[in-house]
Amino acid sequence: MVWLLAILAYLLGSLSFAILLSQLSGGPDPRACGSGNPGTTNMLRIAGKRLAALTLLGDxxxxxxxxxxAQHAGLGVQQQAWIGLAAVSGHLYPLYFNFRGGKGVATAAGMLLGLYPPAVLPAVAAWLLVFAFTRTSSLAALAATPLCLPLLAWRQPEALLPMLLLYGVIVWRHRGNLHALFAGRERHF
Structure with a gap:
């Protein structure tokens, strides 16, 4: 059951809402415009608020x-987290789009929302605060993501290992942004 749900989660995660919405609206492919990332921030830059909001909701x-x-199937918290991680993996490396996906922040937030909703609040608050001061989405994401870990470790310790792995993957996917931040070349809004 767990493997089947993980495979289905990966396949669902492989649906790139940024790419699909761009195609449906006749807009540019987000992989070929702006930052080249098929995610909410790039959609905001190249397609506007409406498509960015739809991308965020889909992700x-x-x-x-x-x-x-997984919860409805009666699986434990750790199994739920691994299944959520499979969905994020699909977003990062989508089967349907030549394994060129986004950075996983919104999909990870959805996963966290399912695992333990209160852990999302400090992350969202931190994202908004960092973004308000820096106008840099990548920095906001990198600052906000680890803030959910202590609360999750306290309330849902079984999910901590998959979440730590998830955070490592998100940092890895932002490595280009980190280089640009340190070089003073990261894009701002």
């Missing part, structure tokens, strides 16, 4: 839905 949903299904 959140594909992280949340597999976790909720």
């Amino acid at each position: 959140l949903g594909k992280g949340l839905l597999p976790v909720l299904i």
